[in-house]
Amino acid sequence: MALDDIPIWLPLLLFLPLLLLMKKKMDDQSQNKCLPPSPPKLPIIGNLHQLGELPHQSLCQLSKQYGPVMLLKLGGIPTAIISSAEAAREALKVHDLDCCSRPTFASSRRILSNYGAIAFAPYGDYWKEMRKSSVLELFSVKRVQSNQFIREEEVNLLVNSICHSSSSTTPIDLSKKLFAFTANVSSRMAFGNFCGSDLDIERFREVVHEIEAMLGSFNPFEYFPFMGWIMDKFSRRFQRFEIIFLELDNFFQQVIDLHLNPDRKKQEHEGIIDMLLRKEREQIKSGDARFTKQNIKAVLMVLFVGTIDSVTTTMIWVMAELAKNPRVMKKGQDEIRNFIGNKGKVTESNTDHLLYLKMIVKETLRLHPPATLLLPREVMSHFKINGYDIYPKTLLQVNAWAIGRDPKYWKNLEEFIPERFIDNSIDYKGQHFELLPFGAGRRTYPGMYVATTAIELALANLLYCFNWKLPYGMKEEDINMEEVVGPSNATNKKTALNLVPIKVF
Template identity: 55%
Template sequence: MVPFTVPAWLPLLLLLSFLVAVKKVMESKKRHPPGPPALPLIGNMHQLGKLAHQSLYQMSKKYGPVIRLKLGSVPLVVVSSPETAREILKVHDTDTCSRPKLLGTGNYSYNYLDIAFAPFGEYWREMRKISVLELFSNKRVQSFRFIREEEVDSLVESVSQSAASKSPVDLSEKLLFLTANVIWRVAFGGSFEENKCESGVFQEKVNEATSLMGCFAASDFFPCVGWIVDRITGLHGRLKKSAKEMDIFLQKTIDKHEGKKVEEGKEDIVDVLLKIEKQQKEQGSVTLTRSHIKAILMDVFIAGIDTAEITMVWALTELMRNPRVMKKVQAEIREVVGNKGKVSEDDLEKLAYLNMAVKETWRLHPPGPLLIPREVISPFKINGYNIYPKTRVQVNAWAIGRDPKVWKDPEEFLPERFAGSSIDFKGQHFELLPFGGGRRGCPGINMGNTLLQLALANLLYRFDWKLPDGMSKEDIDMEEAPGLTVHKKTHLELIPVSCI
């Protein structure tokens, strides 16, 4: 009888099987949220696609409003309902109010987004306080009123010239130029047009910074080896170059403001920040440095230019696809304004239906479809699932706006759904989150909303709009462009017809 010999590899196989079983038991006890199976190393990255918010929306239909994925070695939880958004942004706001280190650095001078991306702590609280109380208070926003009205007048005049020649207007380009002009004057003072060379260069630098924010940084998701990839792809070099160029430009701008005497109430944002810095030095408690001032200025530009332009373009696009709504909005504006010749900011509070149309635009086309990621700092539960520290958490605002449990006929553009509704857009109603919510909500809400409503109201008051010859409303392209913010992929070109 041949003696039985145990293969040398069998104990190792049994040990591995035992370890896998133990791991499964431990994972089941952690009770993670459900989600699609992940591949080794890359996790679920291959399942996100170019438009991650849409891919995540489809996943939520299968796995529910709380799903968990792995992006490389980083755990990510995405919530897709008003109830779960409320849990993140209100109930567990303090547990999730930090930010992950993005672009593989942890050195926030790389992207100059201190307010938006700085980890939660004393520094962030100080910057937030300055933004809310000094830069974007109601009084400060009102002080910039003349800038908004002058720039909107200039936009209308430019469109009038196209109306006279019956030529199409690229509204995507015009509205981006409008918001850039306003933000330039608010932040730096002086005219965007008068500083055409400087402003053009700066706009290119802002575009590069925005592009970098949308890049995949391997070191974000593969900390041990990703930095090598970022250097091979050139991302690391682009980040350093972008930061250096931005630093030089902003330093020159700040130097020009040094010692400048400005009339009270006429200060631009650089003036305000330098005034705060001086006061802090006199009090012996400096928390605002030149680096912080530069970071705040970049926050203002990157957050301010894109969001207002995106909303205006999508609003006009939806109105062209829905002639009934277009006529109703225009009728309201023209009735309220009468023969005054233009819409003023005093008229805006009387334009209830326009306000509903803007809300409906934000529901279907939130500028940032996935709110900027948060990082968990304390464990908590949501829907019975455990969420652990170092997990990234994102709210899918785009999915919430299309939730059939919340919105009847969610794919239809129906401003009337907001008639008599208390739902607002300032972060307290979790069905509509164009500006986020909680401690990390956007401080510039009033500034952006006032500009976009003023511009829209004037364009709809002064002009009727036609599609280019041979084009019907069914031909309008509604495809989204990929990125952190969601632009209309193709530019919106319309023919204006003067009617006032």
């Protein structure tokens, strides 16, 4: 019998006496601690029942009652929830080194960690070496700029695709178009000219999407670490994840082998895999061969797992907010069209001058951060936040969604007002804790620059080339802005975005 077929209450019942004993011991130990306030807990499951379908919203409501630093018990895992900029600054800046590891209790993340995926790796020598030797170079400004031609070519293809599949009255599924654009950019950056070879790129994208979906799915057994060995042995979910990850691993190996082929035609631009293979050869030559093929796969994992879904999600939210706020859309279009004139397209060098477009993106990231709850950190050393004790092995999660809606920092917080960033220095790069869509500190998302560069270029061309209308009979207030937690924990728009494009340039 597979674990998935066993009722969830049965294994929990078997461990009830042990859990009660552990609870009594922890209660005794906590009497002399100044712990953050906690909502009432249920036996065994703790506060799991209070998360709801949209945990970021549920936790935001709880923080209004229990404060910006709360301690929840999610199954057997103590979890500190941070919901204010001041508390986030203490955690991610002042005490960054004390809580910059990653938890390994989740089965899917444990697999990724074992295979070397740096985003999920615990803090240590491996993580520091990988970040220094490859990730920072991979996402450097110079490296991102060298791939400018890829993004511009794919934007042109996106515009042409919209032109060919639309009419003046027929809506298109813009969500689907934007996903294809982001997937194409990421694939070409990683694989170069092999996107047109015998590689099954479509299957590759399906595998990445399935891994993201499994990472984002809820698995209650992961909140009971003492049951991990049962889950690893019997869980169909765990076994499926292992199979699908091995398929992705084999795909990466196939691409690496193609790049190592001596008969391969020399490329004009050094691709990501070429750069990583060069780094491996340099280390072997110097006698310090710590960088292996497995590390190359880990870096590729950083590029793909989460990136495609997060970038696409952000662009969809931007276009949804603009469709709902035609004044803002027109103002953005006027800025772009007045600056570009009749040139026919927007290039990356143009986007630096489109200040209102940048405000639109910032306002979208405030209201719709791609990761509403930043990836959990694991506390390594004791420290205090707002006077409360935070102990090792506690998980720490920052509610970026709640911070972006905190009335202490934002006026008219539910309204889409890009003008709030005029003469406002707040940015999303991890230095201003009122806006944390990409995190801060050592665990800041390294692909932030490449992500926002692609987002701004694609949006600028969509607003320049087309006027966007709602489907016939639909009004702005009819646009469904409901959220759903999707693949890679990105908070997606629940329904597809369908708009009517009218070609202008």
